[in-house]
Amino acid sequence: MSEVKVWRAADYVRMPWKNGGGSTEEITRDAGEGLDGFGWRLSIADIAESGGFSSFAGYQRIITVLQGAGMVLTVDGEDTRGLLPLDPFPFKGESQVSCRLVGGPLRDFNLIYSPQRYQARLQWMDGAQRFFSAAHTLLVFSVADEVTALGELLSRHDCLQLDGNTELLDVSVTGRCCVIELTARD
Secondary structure: OOEEEEEOHHHOEEEEOOOOOOEEEEEEEOOOEOOEOOOEEEEEEEEOOOEEOOOOOOOEEEEEEEEOOOEEEEEOOEEEEEEOEOOOEEEEOOOOEEEEEOOOOEEEEEEEEOOOOEEEEEEEEOOOEEEEEOOOEEEEEEOOOOEEEOOEEEOOOOEEEEEOOOOOEEEEEEOOEEEEEEEEOO
16 A cells, blocks of 8 residues: 655755765655665755765766756766756766866755666656656655645655555646656566
């Protein structure tokens, strides 16, 4: 039987980065404690200055600028395109990564997951959307003042989490949001 939880932005737990260079607000995760043992994790990071990223060997990362002008990542010695708000970018957790901020501090949104344990799909939506999902876990992260998903009202940076799905879901969302579908690999 599926279970729906709504995580409110005001209740997110702030924790230090693995490399000690800043802090993250953890939204939700599947398991584990601290910075170890999870199969997937969602978070928001505040980046005050250019610098290095923490390493998460064995994980895949997808980062998206939420607020601020943007940044350029250097991943294993290669510069990325300029990352603008709501423009996701994937990279391997074990890569050597640093960022150069464009126009000052920013906030970013992060999905970190183990590709050996989970299949993941992340997409940004705007306006009224209807889609079907068979994912075991469905996450809807709001970047608007009001987003509705599965009949729940979300405010800016709130997150809806549906776990335990075993059928094809008919999902309707309205507003600007990120939809993440996660399914455990057999």
